[in-house]
Amino acid sequence: MRENRSQYAILSLLRLGPMSGYDIKTACESFFSHFWTESFGSIYPILNQLENRQQVRSYEDDKRTGGRNRRVYQITSAGRKALRAWLSKPPVQRSLRDELYLKLFNATLVPADVHRSHIEQLQTQLIALKQDLAQHMRELKAQHSASPDYTHWRLVVRAGQLSCDARLKWCREALAELSDQ
Amino acid sequence: MRENRSQYAILSLLRLGPMSGYDIKTACESFFSHFWTESFGSIYPILNQLENRQQVRSYEDDKRTGGRNRRVYQITSAGRKALRAWLSKPPVQRSLRDELYLKLFNATLVPADVHRSHIEQLQTQLIALKQDLAQHMRELKAQHSASPDYTHWRLVVRAGQLSCDARLKWCREALAELSDQ
């Protein structure tokens, strides 16, 4: 059984307060950036499904300034219950696929420069990610250190940092090894 | 454009020598275990597609002992060329989705034990993975240290090790933080 997880990502954000589909996308990009993504093509249809199942409720957000009308969703107790049920199940590892390593596995088929530049690109992305995560951590401390969620949110960001550092270390090792040949 | 990557995983293995669909699955599990998976449901149809495109050739493997007849595939120069073309393109990061962190984000909704046990489960898996990777590294050294692929294959395993260690470190930190509360 392969369950749609987008619904739980959406409910996770909705439990923080009422949001529109657009807000959910934005919140996803800021809160979940380093471990989860959602697209509009999932968000809007799933919000409708959740409403049919009475796991969210919505209302038209009238009298607002800028942009077209918004529909704002809020989680219901049925929604919270569904989220809780999912949380209790052990997380399942979905298939793992890392293109970089698959390419590196075949490195001898193309000039060495190719892979060096792929790794350098990754390194650049990771350096940017490292700064994002540091910034994220500072904001978390400043805005949520009193929240009961703080410990867990901190751990989530911390996981990103450790993983990012490990990959950066690998990039340095790999580049060193690939150049002295 | 979202390209089917299974075909390249299959070509990657086929460049090491002729294999059946079954062999490919097995090789995938041993060579790629920590960064790539394939299922029979992809392998067999894709082998046919590759043959139609003349990127692989096949023959019936008669007079063998045990099991039913095998069809053995070998890569052609067109196949090698297609693989090379893909290798040169920068690897694209496909959407990132880690259930554990999404669950942890909502940790306050369920008893603390739930997440502790999820993390302990992960820790157990990672310890097993660490041993697998160490074993894999030893075999690599023993069997392929003379091969031109050795440096790259070593780096691929090394990436798994660094990532595994980083995640283990996170598990320890997380469990420490979640228990003294």
Added chain:
DNA sequence: CCAGGCATGTAACTGGTTACATGATTTG
């Protein structure tokens, strides 16, 4: 004789992305 490993294949499904269509309002 049956469980398990070897072996091939197909059908059904779906999660999730991409691209497109549409439109209001603000700002430079």
Added chain:
DNA sequence: CAAATCATGTAACCAGTTACATGCCTGG
């Protein structure tokens, strides 16, 4: 007025998984 931002939605697509069907041969 064009571009950017806010905002919602749908249609098409497909990569990849799961489940099922089938069958040979070996060893306990």
